[in-house]
Amino acid sequence: xxxxxxxxxxxxxxxxxxxxxxxxxxxxxxxxxxxxxxxxxxxxxxxxxxxxxxxxxxxxxxxxxxxxxxxxxxxxxxxxxxxxxxxxxxxxxxxxxxxxxxxxxxxxxxxxxxxxxxxxxxxxxxxxxxxxxxxxxxxxxxxxxxxxxxxxxxxxxxxxxxxxxxxxxxxxxxxxxxxxxxxxxxxxxxxxxxxxxxxxxxxxxxxxxxxxxxxxxxxxxxxxxxxxxxxxxxxxxxxxxxxxxxxxxxxxxxxxxxxxxxxxxxxxxxxxxxxxxxxxxxxxxxxxxxxxxxxxxxxxxxxxxxxxxxxxxxxxxxxxxxxxxxxxxxxxxxxxxxxxxxxxxxxxxxxxxxxxxxxxxxxxxxxxxxxxxxxxxxxxxxxxxxxxxxxxxxxxxxxxxxxxxxxxxxxxxxxxxxxxxxxxxxxxxxxxxxxxxxxxxxxxxxxxxxxxxxxxxxx
Amino acid sequence: xxxxxxxxxxxxxxxxxxxxxxxxxxxxxxxxxxxxxxxxxxxxxxxxxxxxxxxxxxxxxxxxxxxxxxxxxxxxxxxxxxxxxxxxxxxxxxxxxxxxxxxxxxxxxxxxxxxxxxxxxxxxxxxxxxxxxxxxxxxxxxxxxxxxxxxxxxxxxxxxxxxxxxxxxxxxxxxxxxxxxxxxxxxxxxxxxxxxxxxxxxxxxxxxxxxxxxxxxxxxxxxxxxxxxxxxxxxxxxxxxxxxxxxxxxxxxxxxxxxxxxxxxxxxxxxxxxxxxxxxxxxxxxxxxxxxxxxxxxxxxxxxxxxxxxxxxxxxxxxxxxxxxxxxxxxxxxxxxxxxxxxxxxxxxxxxxxxxxxxxxxxxxxxxxxxxxxxxxxxxxxxxxxxxxxxxxxxxxxxxxxxxxxxxxxxxxxxxxxxxxxxxxxxxxxxxxxxxxxxxxxxxxxxxxxxxxxxxxxx
Numbered sequence: 070x071x072x073x074x075x076x077x078x079x080x081x082x083x084x085x086x087x088x089x090x091x092x093x094x095x096x097x098x099x100x101x102x103x104x105x106x107x108x109x110x111x112x113x114x115x116x117x118x119x120x121x122x123x124x125x126x127x128x129x130x131x132x133x134x135x136x137x138x139x140x141x142x143x144x145x146x147x148x149x150x151x152x153x154x155x156x157x158x159x160x161x162x163x164x165x166x167x168x169x170x171x172x173x174x175x176x177x178x179x180x181x182x183x184x185x186x187x188x189x190x191x192x193x194x195x196x197x198x199x200x201x202x203x204x205x206x207x208x209x210x211x212x213x214x215x216x217x218x219x220x221x222x223x224x225x226x227x228x229x230x231x232x233x234x235x236x237x238x239x240x241x242x243x244x245x246x247x248x249x250x251x252x253x254x255x256x257x258x259x260x261x262x263x264x265x266x267x268x269x270x271x272x273x274x275x276x277x278x279x280x281x282x283x284x285x286x287x288x289x290x291x292x293x294x295x296x297x298x299x300x301x302x303x304x305x306x307x308x309x310x311x312x313x314x315x316x317x318x319x320x321x322x323x324x325x326x327x328x329x330x331x332x333x334x335x336x337x338x339x340x341x342x343x344x345x346x347x348x349x350x351x352x353x354x355x356x357x358x359x360x361x362x363x364x365x366x367x368x369x370x371x372x373x374x375x376x377x378x379x380x381x382x383x384x385x386x387x388x389x390x391x392x393x394x395x396x397x398x399x400x401x402x403x404x405x406x407x408x409x410x411x412x413x414x415x416x417x418x419x420x421x422x423x424x425x426x427x428x429x430x431x432x433x434x435x436x437x438x439x440x441x442x443x444x445x446x447x448x449x450x451x452x453x454x455x456x457x458x459x460x461x462x463x464x465x466x467x468x469x470x471x472x473x474x475x476x477x478x479x480x481x482x483x484x485x486x487x488x489x490x491x492x493x494x495x496x497x498x499x500x501x502x503x504x505x506x507x508x509x510x511x512x513x514x515x516x517x518x519x520x521x522x523x524x525x526x527x528x
Numbered sequence: 529x530x531x532x533x534x535x536x537x538x539x540x541x542x543x544x545x546x547x548x549x550x551x552x553x554x555x556x557x558x559x560x561x562x563x564x565x566x567x568x569x570x571x572x573x574x575x576x577x578x579x580x581x582x583x584x585x586x587x588x589x590x591x592x593x594x595x596x597x598x599x600x601x602x603x604x605x606x607x608x609x610x611x612x613x614x615x616x617x618x619x620x621x622x623x624x625x626x627x628x629x630x631x632x633x634x635x636x637x638x639x640x641x642x643x644x645x646x647x648x649x650x651x652x653x654x655x656x657x658x659x660x661x662x663x664x665x666x667x668x669x670x671x672x673x674x675x676x677x678x679x680x681x682x683x684x685x686x687x688x689x690x691x692x693x694x695x696x697x698x699x700x701x702x703x704x705x706x707x708x709x710x711x712x713x714x715x716x717x718x719x720x721x722x723x724x725x726x727x728x729x730x731x732x733x734x735x736x737x738x739x740x741x742x743x744x745x746x747x748x749x750x751x752x753x754x755x756x757x758x759x760x761x762x763x764x765x766x767x768x769x770x771x772x773x774x775x776x777x778x779x780x781x782x783x784x785x786x787x788x789x790x791x792x793x794x795x796x797x798x799x800x801x802x803x804x805x806x807x808x809x810x811x812x813x814x815x816x817x818x819x820x821x822x823x824x825x826x827x828x829x830x831x832x833x834x835x836x837x838x839x840x841x842x843x844x845x846x847x848x849x850x851x852x853x854x855x856x857x858x859x860x861x862x863x864x865x866x867x868x869x870x871x872x873x874x875x876x877x878x879x880x881x882x883x884x885x886x887x888x889x890x891x892x893x894x895x896x897x898x899x900x901x902x903x904x905x906x907x908x909x910x911x912x913x914x915x916x917x918x919x920x921x922x923x924x925x926x927x928x929x930x931x932x933x934x935x936x937x938x939x940x941x942x943x944x945x946x947x948x949x950x951x952x953x954x955x956x957x958x959x960x961x962x963x964x965x966x967x968x969x970x971x972x973x974x975x976x977x978x979x980x981x982x983x984x985x986x987x
Contacts, residue, residue, distance in 0.1 A: 129775075133794050133797060149779055149781070152955070154953060154955060156837050156838050156839075183770070183782075184769065184837075185769070185771035185772070185782050185783050187781040187782050201835070201837040202835060202837040202884075203835055203955075204782070205782040216838075261955055265953075266952075266955070266956040267958050273958070273961065274961070281794065282791045282792075282793070282795050283791055283957060283961050283987065284961055286787040286790050286957050286960075287960075289785060289787060289790050290775070290784070290787045290957055292776070292779070294776050310643065311643040312643045312644035312663070316588075316748035316749070317751070320608055321646070322609050322664060323641070323642075323643070323647065323663070323664040325607065325611075326748060326751060327748070328746075328749045329745070331588075331744045331745050331748050332742055333741075334741070335740065335742075335744055335745075336741050352643065376660070378615050378643075378661040379675075425661075425662065427745055431741065431745075452986075453916055453938060453986060454986050455913050456916060457912055457916070458917055479912060486912075494613060496613060496720055496725070497720075497724065498606075498749055499606070499746055502745075502746040527911075527912060
């Protein structure tokens with residue numbers, strides 16, 4: 070990875086205008102020519118993430134949003150008994166064959182299966198038992214006739230819902246009584262079979278799965294009260310800059326309040342990580358190196374939001390390299406905003422140097438930090454939430470060979486969503502506050518036209 | 529609203545097959561003919577939600593995901609001073625007019641603006657000052673020339689990044705010195721103007737806005753350390769059914785574990801509410817009425833997941849009506865799964881009776897409960913997260929006049945996402961566990977064809 074590096078400032082090559090490179094004399098500076106496209110940059114980062122997060126055992130109820138560390142298999146079949154999907158009568162299907170409204174089948178109802186109890190009724194030929202939706206099917210029955218497909222013969226003041234009627238003050242039915250079945254049922258009709266939901270020993274959820282509400286339901290349905298999940302990645306966040314002050318302070322001329330620590334922390338939480346704020350470090354090499362080493366030792370990932378000046382960027386590069394191997398992987402990503410992002414890894418942990426501009430910092434953390442948080446938890450497929458398609462309201466120019474992200478507001482249009490670009494410099498956090506998401510302009514697209522359908526990443 | 533109700537069981541009308549309605553004699557039962565389409569049902573529910581949630585004042589840092597109770601305006605402009613967007617020299621633009629590589633403008637550099645400090649340098653005609661990205665622009669300057677557009681005349685061993693270089697051991701530059709400007713700059717070029725991000729007193733966020741990471745950053749940038757947010761809605765959840773047991777118990781024949789309390793609780797959390805689990809109530813009218821009244825008194829919304837049998841559904845209707853006015857608003861929504869959903873309101877609070885089937889319960893809570901949670905917090909526009917478009921892998925039949933939701937797995941295809949339906953009865957929670965979302969088949973579409981683009985609600 071180190072082959073990318075040269076001990077020469079990029080401007081010497083990139084800026085033919087400058088007849089002498091004013092940075093060339095600063096031997097301590099390190100910079101890269103290589104600016105990788107985002108996908109390659111992410112792959113390079115991923116291949117250097119080797120740190121393994123420990124597993125923790127959590128009550129299933131509290132595991133919402135967490136990532137399974139190991140696959141889970143079914144300890145028993147679900148359902149564990151044959152259940153009725155209708156209110157009606159459990160029958161032997163053969164007894165109803167040929168039944169119709171003009172020629173009903175007559176059955177003798179010999180009992181009722183109460184909800185939540187075993188089906189202790191034995192059915193002989195021509196017999197039936199009252200069952201309720203979700204109730205157990207007697208062993209000797211193989212189908213359920215819906216109540217609406219039957220009628221009583223005797224004209225009994227019968228509650229067909231039997232003893233179960235919680236608000237009925239009617240007498241319980243007197244068994245046996247006779248019913249007419251007005252339509253035949255097939256074997257298995259209106260019956261949920263044993264294991265129809267899940268078979269015994271089936272893998273129900275793979276390792277790396279992010280637990281959703283239905284997954285918790287599915288686990289608890291099987292009595293799985295605890296699961297092994299990956300510990301949440303702890304992400305250390307440092308803000309740097311002599312001009313940066315804590316938000317609660319009054320800004321003097323030349324000073325600005327820290328934004329990036331909080332926007333990045335919010336993205337960390339959304340991705341399932343735990344932000345660890347390391348505060349604001351002045352533009353001092355020793356101070357930053359000490360703070361970075363200290364924070365990286367306690368966390369699983371380190372993010373530094375540096376200022377955007379060249380000197381500060383170079384300092385961040387140097388600090389990351391001093392932290393350990395492999396250090397800086399690349400300094401520059403073919404995107405706007407956020408080209409001067411520093412992507413690195415130390416001891417298998419991701420280390421990122423974000424541009425100081427708040428828009429760049431968010432876009433770049435979303436591009437590298439967020440996928441890294443998922444990756445460290447073993448998530449193979451990033452959640453698909455948050456991508457929508459919308460139709461562009463106006464032309465947008467872009468440079469080929471660069472992936473552009475343009476903040477946009479979404480509106481409802483006649484054919485779907487409309488994306489209205491919110492233009493502004495990447496120093497302006499309110500371009501993101503006023504936007505619903507980011508339009509992505511693919512790498513080798515020279516621009517987009519009004520009416521084009523674009524992918525908008527909700528933000 | 530009560531005009532929808534009739535004291536007669538729906539089957540009498542709906543089931544011409546049944547020559548005598550077996551439910552007709554149960555005077556206590558209440559049911560509705562009216563089955564509204566989901567949008568109308570939701571509007572009816574919304575018009576009955578009048579409960580006002582209190583406001584609470586939270587530290588901005590901790591307000592991620594919360595909903596603003598009042599609009600926020602900017603206490604000062606942002607930025608509060610003119611800032612450079614480049615490393616370079618603050619100049620008077622007029623001094624550079626006509627400058628080119630062959631005919632550079634010569635300027636005298638008289639000082640440097642250190643980061644985080646006021647720009648105390650005074651520029652006379654033909655003078656410039658070193659500025660760094662993000663640094664303050666001297667009052668007498670009106671533009672910034674990028675470092676790459678200049679060169680030193682003297683050949684000084686100059687660090688143009690000046691005293692600021694945190695890793696340079698070079699001598700600070702000796703002022704004054706001369707530079708050549710190789711390209712002219714316009715007034716305001718490379719300068720962030722006062723208030724360019726936000727003007728003083730501008731409304732920066734409206735009431736009802738859900739706070740995202742960038743919003744926290746924008747608030748803190750202005751020194752807004754606390755915000756008024758709506759208290760999270762507390763949602764009471766009751767499971768009912770003689771057959772339902774707590775997940776930690778061993779299921780005996782005929783018993784099933786509670787799923788719905790946990791799936792609904794997960795959806796509540798995702799929407800920004802606080803679930804309050806009321807436990808499992810047997811199919812007993814008095815017990816359910818007592819538990820429901822008790823839970824509703826402590827919460828802002830009540831959800832009962834009843835069994836799916838007619839008697840239990842009728843009991844839920846009766847309980848909701850007894851809780852207070854207006855009670856049940858409608859019993860039935862034109863959707864599958866989940867048609868027999870009971871939508872009600874009591875004292876301005878939403879009260880829902882969900883079908884017991886786990887798939888129906890989740891789909892219906894997502895359709896009514898989730899929007900109600902947002903609504904109660906004053907959110908006008910539901911978050912757009914979680915809707916994707918995908919191409920159907922096979923034909924799906926549907927009934928006109930009904931909105932169908934089909935669980936589906938998503939896969940990557942050549943033209944975008946592919947939605948592969950996961951078929952299964954609504955009693956089977958694993959149809960949702962195995963799905964990534966739900967395909968929506970609109971109300972009056974008879975079905976969909978393979979290759980059709982469909983909306984999939986991620987779940």
